[in-house]
Amino acid sequence: MDYLCSRSENNVMIPCANPKAQYLSYRDDINSAIQRVLDSGWYVLGEEVTRFEKEFAQFNTVSHAVGVGSGTEALHIALRALDIGQGDEVITTAHTAVATASAIDLAGAKPIFVDIEPDFFTIDPDLIEDAITPKTKAIIPVHIYGQPCNMDAIMEIANKNNFKVIEDCAQTHGAEYNGKRVGSIGDVGCFSFYPTKNLGAIGDGGALVTNDDQLVEKIKLLREYGWKERYISSAEGWNSRLDEMQAAILRVKLKNLNKDNNLRRRHSKKYNELLKDLPLELPKTRSNSSHVFHLFVIKIEQRNKLRDYLQKNGVNTTIQYPVPVHKQKYFQKMCSEKSLPVTEQVAKNILSIPMYPELEEKEINKVSNKLKDYFS
Numbered sequence: 001m002d003y004l005c006s007r008s009e010n011n012v013m014i015p016c017a018n019p020k021a022q023y024l025s026y027r028d029d030i031n032s033a034i035q036r037v038l039d040s041g042w043y044v045l046g047e048e049v050t051r052f053e054k055e056f057a058q059f060n061t062v063s064h065a066v067g068v069g070s071g072t073e074a075l076h077i078a079l080r081a082l083d084i085g086q087g088d089e090v091i092t093t094a095h096t097a098v099a100t101a102s103a104i105d106l107a108g109a110k111p112i113f114v115d116i117e118p119d120f121f122t123i124d125p126d127l128i129e130d131a132i133t134p135k136t137k138a139i140i141p142v143h144i145y146g147q148p149c150n151m152d153a154i155m156e157i158a159n160k161n162n163f164k165v166i167e168d169c170a171q172t173h174g175a176e177y178n179g180k181r182v183g184s185i186g187d188v189g190c191f192s193f194y195p196t197k198n199l200g201a202i203g204d205g206g207a208l209v210t211n212d213d214q215l216v217e218k219i220k221l222l223r224e225y226g227w228k229e230r231y232i233s234s235a236e237g238w239n240s241r242l243d244e245m246q247a248a249i250l251r252v253k254l255k256n257l258n259k260d261n262n263l264r265r266r267h268s269k270k271y272n273e274l275l276k277d278l279p280l281e282l283p284k285t286r287s288n289s290s291h292v293f294h295l296f297v298i299k300i301e302q303r304n305k306l307r308d309y310l311q312k313n314g315v316n317t318t319i320q321y322p323v324p325v326h327k328q329k330y331f332q333k334m335c336s337e338k339s340l341p342v343t344e345q346v347a348k349n350i351l352s353i354p355m356y357p358e359l360e361e362k363e364i365n366k367v368s369n370k371l372k373d374y375f376s
């Protein structure tokens with residue numbers, strides 16, 4: 001009630017992510033894309049999906065993209081297409097959306113969690129060797145918050161051991177590592193188009209990208225009942241299709257993705273300038289990569305106290321993620337009391353402050369001033 005009563009023109013909550021503002025940015029184009037689909041009479045896997053796949057492949061500098069139902073499904077299908085399942089182990093991190101681990105579990109394989117680099121929150125390549133067993137088949141590096149993993153070190157380990165590499169790019173559409181687009185470095189890249197992601201649909205969606213001509217055939221069979229020919233299953237498959245409406249909307253947003261990622265970088269630069277003297281840790285960026293700031297994550301002790309203060313003062317924050325996957329009830333039993341000290345410490349201290357392309361300068365100033373007030 002207090003919150004509702006205190007709402008006024010200049011006292012509105014600043015959200016952490018803002019898919020509605022993103023819709024309003026491209027309202028006319030999105031409305032006409034939706035109308036085009038409605039008028040076409042074809043609503044699932046049609047012309048819009050085909051075009052989006054071509055444009056998304058081009059954007060990621062790969063030969064193929066395949067639209068699917070969600071990011072989780074993209075990861076699940078990637079594992080199945082690479083013949084990873086029962087009895088296999090997949091190395092990844094616990095500092096991620098639970099979806100990464102769910103996909104491994106869905107495929108029938110076992111997630112093996114490795115700790116992260118304290119500066120970048122991405123998998124620590126120096127710890128991967130210790131996690132390798134005769135059952136290891138693949139690594140899923142999770143590019144987190146908009147920042148790519150140390151892919152040179154990961155690819156070196158993978159090549160030496162003959163492991164597959166599935167990049168989880170759900171938070172890094174358009175990010176680059178050593179001048180290469182994420183998703184184009186490993187065997188396959190997996191994307192989510194959940195509404196708050198850098199490239200977000202108005203509903204669920206996902207995609208896989210790859211340069212492997214044979215793999216793409218298997219991916220397409222898995223996506224739709226194992227159909228090569230309509231109504232005839234020739235291989236394993238189920239339904240994980242992308243619909244035409246989402247593809248048409250994604251085509252509008254993809255055209256603007258570089259511009260939107262540049263806005264996120266500009267906001268992040270502004271935050272860095274305004275917050276640099278405060279006793280908190282600001283995001284660090286790998287020198288050889290371009291960060292796309294899916295989230296702007298600060299680190300501070302007694303994070304919850306700051307979070308409450310900001311919430312009371314009109315600034316919404318989120319915690320991604322409060323409980324590392326290996327500590328979650330369902331996955332805990334697979335992890336035999338494993339401890340991941342950096343992951344566990346990080347989960348206690350992180351806080352995501354508002355970050356989205358449409359964030360206005362006065363809002364960045366307000367968030368920064370509230371942070372300054374908290375410490376004064």
Ligand SMILES: *Cc1c(COP(=O)(O)O)cnc(C)c1O
Pocket residue numbers: 070071072073096097099100142168170171192193194204205206
């Ligand atoms: C969002 C996300 C996913 C899952 O995507 P969905 O489309 O929600 O299934 C997977 N991995 C990471 C790192 C994510 O952020």
